[in-house]
Amino acid sequence: MIEISGITKRFGATVAVDHLDLQVMDGEIFGFIGPNGAGKTTTIKTIVGMLRPDEGEVRVNGIDVLRNPIAAKSIMAYVPDTPDVYEKLTGIQYIGFVADAFRVPADERKRRTAELASVFEMEGALGDLIESYSHGMRQKMVLISALVHSPRVWVLDEPLVGLDPKSAFALKTMMRQHADAGNTVFFSTHILEVAEKLCDRIGIIVQGKLVACGAVDELRTRKDDTLESIFMDLVDR
Amino acid sequence: MISLIRTQLLVSLSLNSLLRREKRLKTLAAAGVLTLCLAPSYGGYVLMLGKAFAFMRQHHLPLYGMAVTGTYALSQLMVLFVGLPMVYATLYQAKDLSILLPLPIRPGAILAAKLVATYVVELLICIAFFAPSVVFYAVYADAGAVAIGCAVLSMLLLPANPIAICSIFSILVANTPKIGRSKWFWYMALMVAMVSASLCFTTITAVAPRPEVVDLLQAKMAQLNRLGRLIPGSVFALRALASSGGTAVLNTLLSLAVTAAYLAALGALSHWLYFGPVLRGDSGTAKRSRRAEPMRVRSFLTSYMRKEFLCTVKDPPVILNSLGGYIAVPVVMASYAVMKVQTKGKVDVIGAIMNSLHRPELASHLAVVVVGLALALALLGSATSLFSASYSKDGRRLWLEKTLPVTPAAIFLGKLLMGMCVVTAFNLVTVLAVKLILPLSPWQLVYAFVLSEVAVAYNAAIGLAIDCRRPKLVWKDTVHAVKQNLNVMIAFLINLIALGVNGVLLWVCVRHQLPAATTYSAAMALNALMLAAAMTVGLRTSGALDRVQV
Numbered sequence: 001m002i003e004i005s006g007i008t009k010r011f012g013a014t015v016a017v018d019h020l021d022l023q024v025m026d027g028e029i030f031g032f033i034g035p036n037g038a039g040k041t042t043t044i045k046t047i048v049g050m051l052r053p054d055e056g057e058v059r060v061n062g063i064d065v066l067r068n069p070i071a072a073k074s075i076m077a078y079v080p081d082t083p084d085v086y087e088k089l090t091g092i093q094y095i096g097f098v099a100d101a102f103r104v105p106a107d108e109r110k111r112r113t114a115e116l117a118s119v120f121e122m123e124g125a126l127g128d129l130i131e132s133y134s135h136g137m138r139q140k141m142v143l144i145s146a147l148v149h150s151p152r153v154w155v156l157d158e159p160l161v162g163l164d165p166k167s168a169f170a171l172k173t174m175m176r177q178h179a180d181a182g183n184t185v186f187f188s189t190h191i192l193e194v195a196e197k198l199c200d201r202i203g204i205i206v207q208g209k210l211v212a213c214g215a216v217d218e219l220r221t222r223k224d225d226t227l228e229s230i231f232m233d234l235v236d237r
Numbered sequence: 238m239i240s241l242i243r244t245q246l247l248v249s250l251s252l253n254s255l256l257r258r259e260k261r262l263k264t265l266a267a268a269g270v271l272t273l274c275l276a277p278s279y280g281g282y283v284l285m286l287g288k289a290f291a292f293m294r295q296h297h298l299p300l301y302g303m304a305v306t307g308t309y310a311l312s313q314l315m316v317l318f319v320g321l322p323m324v325y326a327t328l329y330q331a332k333d334l335s336i337l338l339p340l341p342i343r344p345g346a347i348l349a350a351k352l353v354a355t356y357v358v359e360l361l362i363c364i365a366f367f368a369p370s371v372v373f374y375a376v377y378a379d380a381g382a383v384a385i386g387c388a389v390l391s392m393l394l395l396p397a398n399p400i401a402i403c404s405i406f407s408i409l410v411a412n413t414p415k416i417g418r419s420k421w422f423w424y425m426a427l428m429v430a431m432v433s434a435s436l437c438f439t440t441i442t443a444v445a446p447r448p449e450v451v452d453l454l455q456a457k458m459a460q461l462n463r464l465g466r467l468i469p470g471s472v473f474a475l476r477a478l479a480s481s482g483g484t485a486v487l488n489t490l491l492s493l494a495v496t497a498a499y500l501a502a503l504g505a506l507s508h509w510l511y512f513g514p515v516l517r518g519d520s521g522t523a524k525r526s527r528r529a530e531p532m533r534v535r536s537f538l539t540s541y542m543r544k545e546f547l548c549t550v551k552d553p554p555v556i557l558n559s560l561g562g563y564i565a566v567p568v569v570m571a572s573y574a575v576m577k578v579q580t581k582g583k584v585d586v587i588g589a590i591m592n593s594l595h596r597p598e599l600a601s602h603l604a605v606v607v608v609g610l611a612l613a614l615a616l617l618g619s620a621t622s623l624f625s626a627s628y629s630k631d632g633r634r635l636w637l638e639k640t641l642p643v644t645p646a647a648i649f650l651g652k653l654l655m656g657m658c659v660v661t662a663f664n665l666v667t668v669l670a671v672k673l674i675l676p677l678s679p680w681q682l683v684y685a686f687v688l689s690e691v692a693v694a695y696n697a698a699i700g701l702a703i704d705c706r707r708p709k710l711v712w713k714d715t716v717h718a719v720k721q722n723l724n725v726m727i728a729f730l731i732n733l734i735a736l737g738v739n740g741v742l743l744w745v746c747v748r749h750q751l752p753a754a755t756t757y758s759a760a761m762a763l764n765a766l767m768l769a770a771a772m773t774v775g776l777r778t779s780g781a782l783d784r785v786q787v
Contacts, residue, residue, distance in 0.1 A: 093544070101541075
């Protein structure tokens with residue numbers, strides 16, 4: 001569960017996130033959408049402890065991210081919007097390094113790496129230097145390393161960008177299964193069709209403010225509204 | 238085409254910082270500081286040149302032509318050595334072919350536009366080195382308009398041949414299987430080029446005691462001319478500069494023909510080996526996948542140190558810049574050794590150093606020598622950017638450290654310990670080398686080693702603390718994170734102050750003629766105290782990582 005209470009983040013005179021309140025329940029996939037520069041990534045970085053908000057607090061499964069960042073980070077998976085990874089390491093060295101930080105036992109990491117590498121079809125590439133990977137392969141590498149410690153809460157910033165259709169489908173299936181097992185998935189996307197089909201609830205952020213939040217059915221004002229038309233109405237308002 | 242050249246100039250020379258008002262002041266201030274730093278040595282060069290021409294006129298020496306061709310050769314060699322890394326970066330590191338090739342522009346125009354930016358920079362270097370010579374030639378030698386015209390034309394065309402040679406060399410090497418695109422190969426090649434350049438200039442500047450001025454001028458200019466003729470085709474330009482009238486014009490034309498031939502060769506070669514592989518898709522050939530090594534469970538500290546080590550040693554700009562001090566000393570020593578051979582033992586810097594170290598009066602201050610040696614070793618260790626650019630070199634990838642369930646102090650320690658491992662290895666080798674030239678007991682060497690390690694450790698902690706507070710995370714290549722990083726300079730200055738405090742302590746010990754044991758204890762106590770303070774500050778500052786925005 002993710003609880004965001006009144007967070008505000010300013011960069012100089014710009015208010016990136018403005019008194020944001022949000023709750024993401026266990027067992028749900030929450031889609032976070034908004035135009036470029038609306039504050040999605042800033043919110044996500046605040047949730048995972050990368051940015052300190054100027055006001056407000058964030059709790060993940062009851063743990064205060066600001067007061068107890070280590071405990072909060074150890075139950076989360078974070079996938080950034082760009083797959084910047086250490087290019088001079090091989091795939092397996094990178095995963096091993098992240099697994100060491102999360103203290104994943106030997107058997108567990110071996111099993112999870114094999115499982116995730118198979119899902120994302122990366123078995124043959126793990127021995128290569130990451131600098132030789134394509135953008136999509138780097139994205140897969142970030143996903144594998146983020147999920148290697150079997151985190152309860154997934155926070156993913158545009159995770160489908162760069163993935164091939166098969167891997168994107170696999171990830172969406174995994175997100176559904178993870179939520180159905182009583183865990184939390186919070187992700188941002190610009191692909192409204194995916195958000196509409198996959199998410200239990202959706203939050204729309206515009207200029208740092210949450211302008212709508214709920215299931216797609218709850219957000220509809222007309223019978224034939226799609227998420228796209230709802231989004232366009234809210235953004236243009 | 239003009240738009241393409243304009244864009245290349247804007248990108249390659251970062252001209253936007255001059256065009257944009259908010260950055261203009263900062264850039265101009267930096268340029269001003271650089272000019273002030275270079276002014277004394279450049280002023281000295283111009284003054285020396287002026288005096289040489291004045292001397293020739295005063296004594297009616299017919300050496301003007303030789304002087305002009307000598308400076309021409311010097312400028313050409315400068316362009317060649319400076320040009321190689323620039324041309325390679327322009328051709329193979331800019332990674333803009335994927336943007337430029339789909340545009341409706343001929344490949345030849347793309348290559349020309351890419352090299353124009355390099356040409357502009359090189360031309361500025363040429364003008365700086367060669368223009369004073371042309372001016373003095375005109376003033377003192379009463380050279381005719383034709384000779385001056387040829388000299389000016391030669392100056393404007395001076396970078397063409399060296400740049401063409403650098404481009405042909407870069408393209409040929411880049412297409413050599415296995416080594417062509419290896420950063421390590423290029424850095425080693427550039428180092429060899431730099432060492433060769435340094436040896437060339439050492440030879441030129443080596444002066445035997447009390448030479449005759451005329452002999453010296455003649456010998457040096459002849460040396461430069463010989464070196465200049467090493468660049469194929471430059472002989473016509475040199476002849477044009479040394480002659481007048483019709484001969485000068487004829488040789489200038491021949492020199493132009495050589496330049497045209499170079500450019501034609503470059504055009505043909507680039508079509509085949511520069512654009513060809515990209516258009517044929519050869520650059521993306523399938524790689525043979527390596528088998529993944531088995532994963533071992535490690536503590537976070539060990540795992541972090543391993544990651545830091547791999548990311549550092551596999552990145553030539555980072556490791557070579559980090560260990561610059563340790564690399565520079567043997568290079569300087571080698572050039573002194575060469576100088577001794579070339580001057581047939583007349584110039585023996587190493588011998589002079591050895592003699593001064595074996596002077597009997599030093600025996601009474603042996604403790605000071607030992608502590609001084611430790612401080613010199615510490616200076617080499619603290620001249621590294623291994624620590625003061627450690628967070629910066631992670632760049633945007635620092636998001637990972639910020640989201641891992643570990644404390645910032647653990648990351649600080651990981652970086653510190655890995656860097657210390659590398660420095661310790663080099664320090665140990667240096668201490669063993671010192672054993673060969675200094676008559677010190679094993680105990681004294683161990684003391685010097687331990688003291689230098691303590692001093693390097695607090696220097697490391699200071700460097701890390703500075704970089705942690707304000708890392709430079711936005712860069713294109715790791716070399717920018719290391720080389721264009723103010724943190725490295727600030728840390729080095731603070732480290733110099735810390736070593737200066739040690740110098741004051743040594744001065745007190747010498748002045749009061751304190752016993753050796755007191756000198757040793759005081760130096761160790763002072764440095765241990767500084768290490769404790771630096772570690773306390775460093776570990777506290779490591780928390781700043783939480784506030785760093787990635």
